[in-house]
Amino acid sequence: MDGDEEGVVGPMGDEAMFPNGGGDGQQQRGSKAVMGGEQMDVEAYASLYTGRTKVTRLLFIADRCGNEGMQLEALRLAYDEIKKGEDSQLYREAASKIAGRLGPQYTLDQAWADSIDRRAEQRKDKLENELSGYKTNLIKESIRMGYNDLGDFYYAHGQLGDAFKNYVRTRDYCTTSKHIIQMCLNVILVSIELGQFMHVSNYVSKAEQTPDTLDPVTVAKLRCAAGLAYLEAKKYKLAARKFLETGPELGNNYAEVIAPQDVATYGGLCALSSFDRTELKNKVIDNINFRNFLELVPEVRELIHDFYASTRVGGRDAGHPLCHLSLEGLPIVGYLAEGRYASCLEYLENLKPNLLLDIHLHDHVETLYTQIRHKAIIQYTHPFISVDLHTMADAFKTGVAGLEKELEALITDNQIQARIDSHNKILYARHADQRNATFQRVLQTGVEFERDARAMLLRANLIKHEYNQRAARKI
Amino acid sequence: MDSVEALVAHVQALSGNPEEVSHLHSLLKQSEDSLRSQASRLLPFLEQLDPSKHSLGYLYLLEAYSSGPILREQASGYLLTVVEFINSCSAEQIRLTPDKFVSVCKSFKDQVMQLQVAIQGVAPLRTAIRKLQTSSEHLTTLHPDFLLLCLLSKCYKAALSILDDDIFEVDQPRDLFLYCYYGGMINIGLKRFHKALECLHNVVTAPMTALNAIAVEAFKKYILVSLIHNGQVPSFPKYTSATAQRNLKNYTQPYIDLANCYVTGKFSELETSIQTNIEKFQADNNLGLVKQVLSSLYKRNIQRLTQTYLTLSLQDIAGAVQLKTPREAEMHVLRMIQDGEIFATINQKDGMVSFHEDPEQYKTCEMIEHIDSSIQRLMGLSKKLSSIDEHISCDPAYLTKISRERQRFDFDDFDSVPHKFLQT
DSSP states (O other), rough: OOBBSSBBBBBBHHHHHHOOTTTOOOOOSOOHHHHOOOOHHHHHTTOOOHHHHHHHHHHHHHHHHOHHHHHHHHHHHHHHHHHSOOOOEEEHHHHHHTTTTTTTGGGGOOHHHHHHHHHHHHHEEEHHHHHHHHHHTTTTHHHHHHHHHHHHHHHHOOOOHHHHHHHGGGGGGGHHHHHHHHHHHHHHHHHHTTTTTHHHHHHHHHHTTSOOOHHHHHHEEEEEEHHHHHHHHTHHHHHHHHHHHOOOGGTTTTTTOOOOHHHHHHHHHHHHHHOOOHHHHIIIIIIIHHHHHHHHOOOHHHHHHHSSSSSOOOOTTTTTTEEEEESSSSSSSSGGGGGHHHHHHHHHHHHHHTTOOTTTTTTGGHHHHHHHHHHHHHHHTTTEEEHHHHHHHHHHHHHHHHHHHHHHHHTTTTSEEEEEEETTTTTOOOOOOOOHHHHHHHHHHHHHHHHHHHHHHHHHHHHHHHHHHHHHHOO | OOHHHHHHHHHHHHOHHHHHHHHHHHHHHHHHHHHHHTTGGGGGHHHSSSSEEEEEEEHHHHHHHSSOOOOOOHHHHHHHHHHHHHHHHHHHHHSSSSSHHHHHHHHHHHHHTTOOHHHHHHHHHHHHHHHHOSSEEEEEEEHHHHHHHHHHOOOOOOOHHTTSSOOEEEEEEEHHHHHHHHHHHHHHHHTHHHHHHHHHHHHHHHHOOSSSHHHHHHHHHHHHHHHHOOOOSSOOOTOOOOOHHHHHHHHHHHHHOOOHHHTTTHHHHHHHHHHHHHHHHHHHTOOHHHHHHHHHHHHHHHHHHHEEEEEEEEEHHHHHHTSHHHHHHHHHHHHHHHSSSSSSSEETTTEEEEEEEOOHHHOHHHHHHHHHHHHHHHHHHHHHHHHHHHHHHHOHHHHHHHHHHHTTTOTOOOOOOOOGGGGO
């Protein structure tokens, strides 16, 4: 769902994809039909983040979006943001990408870059001298702060590897849990930037193990970080759980890594693709905390509700009533709510282009989407003895032949217990005959046991020969 | 001359009862060399002896005779003599010198192969095996020769009675390799693929310290038969020798490529893979098997269809299995129905095939008997296993070895091993 615009932003009058977090002037749209692919408002998107991740995201969008207007917008915002910081390498990169297209204001200012580098050298020397001073004095707290400052310095200058090393070195000098938390959060930040999510998981658990109770914001941050690590590792179920456990205290406090809209999107999509119905209901739909996040991305909220509250008209259901209660509590009999799957899948398609521009989610989009689609199909066929393939194809807005191929793949994978009557285009549920199957298995086990036991006795005999030969040779 | 006659007289005199026979045995052993030196003139003496009563003496003379060169003209006469001897000799007497008996049979086999009348050798060797075996679980050196003759003469069925015996006792490991390899080939000829798989599996997983050519050839056939029977080649089980695991794959690369192509299920890829390596397959004499692998790919794909569809048009079957016309699909399906590999009916009017479930209900008398006999067999087998286990735990060598390891622990903790065995 899109928020209506107060003022048109961007060169093409785009509609906002993500309304501003904490946005008060934006209206929420009600449940209307979904419009075709809206383009992302780069500026609104970028305003959700701060620090290095803002720049990285903008550069990523510029690389991937394929639309020159958007690309230039992203690059311009990135340039402005970089100039506020001290990373000369990133500055050069952004300038070369702009390649002069944005006018003389946005070209490579060599003087600025050089002055940054010079200042960096000076500051580095100063910090290192201070640190060696502290080390000779052996004051733990000063050494810790010295390393921390060095880490901050390297981070600001884009030398992430060195930043990481220095942050890790503060570990030995941490005395209170507050120090440990600070160290862990720093390391997590750098590791996410570096893409080394193993370290992220490690340090999240380290932080969670501190004896003091953590404040809710930190807890929320750690949960998000853990969720991101699981997402990268393709463990969607665990990622979903972590995102769903994130408290609403997160707000904008972790804008250097993740925005609350992202928590909603990642959590929602991962949950849809990996949870079963009960878990979906308990952890997502009935989850009051998560509802706060979902309000920020109404599309994801709608699509989850559509997926869950599906009625399945159009199959022969052996006497079961054909009605199903929707979430609003209105009985819907014979209502065209079988279109629920279609609308859910449509929301997904509309979200797709923007999700492909997200640095964490882009390479998981395809997998998640396929999994969600499969889940939808399985859920659709589950309660029936027979399903007419034409009706089902309409519900999923696809052709019968394509649907048949998808069903065939799912049946071969053993996700659906059914068989296809290709002549009449009907899907029949099929329940294996337990008794026959048991007999078959029993006979098979007997055969295998016999074969293996005989082979074993034979081999034992051969080994005995070898042993006898060796014994004979010794004598 | 005299010594031979004297020997013959001894043989005739001393073949009455076991003590005399053992006395005779020692006499015969002493005169072995002299017999050998007069090999060519022994034939007439053989006629004086009766093979059933004087088996031991006859055997010695016969063996000495066959150790010398046998002339072409005498060959068929020789064969007849041997056959008669084998058929009528007494088993206890020949078991006193099994190696002589084996060498006679081997020279018999060589002669038969030289004259290319392998089929004449099949029945006599089978009788010979039965007489030489101490029990039906015993593998003699004659087993592989027998199977070789069956293969050469294409009398596969004659080998069945020997093949169906379970082997638990082996004289020579090398015999086992050859026996299992030939046995696998015969089973392939009889299209009993699961039994062939068992035999070849035994060769591949037998304990061996050095790789031998038999294992390599057996592995090649093993891959092909696995593909035909199961659709995939299983990985080596844990008990395979390290030598086999490391080295077998190096010698059988074309077959491994074939197996990988097969698993993808695409007919055209499989064909190209076969074409590239066709000379190698031909050189190994495996081309027939390879062709069977090719046709089994269709069968497997059609069988997969039966799991997902209730009815399917012939057109769709042809498309799914990559056949060219629905007519070919119909022929394949028809053949599979006839062979009992799938259960279906073809509706020619609509061009539809309906797949059915396996009609076996496991309720008939035959099925009950089948299950019952399986249970009996398995109970026998597990009794055998437990008796072997008991036997080994009483074996002194085993106990000494265990006690050596137990020295590490306190004597008080483990007192089930008697002290006698604790001194090594």
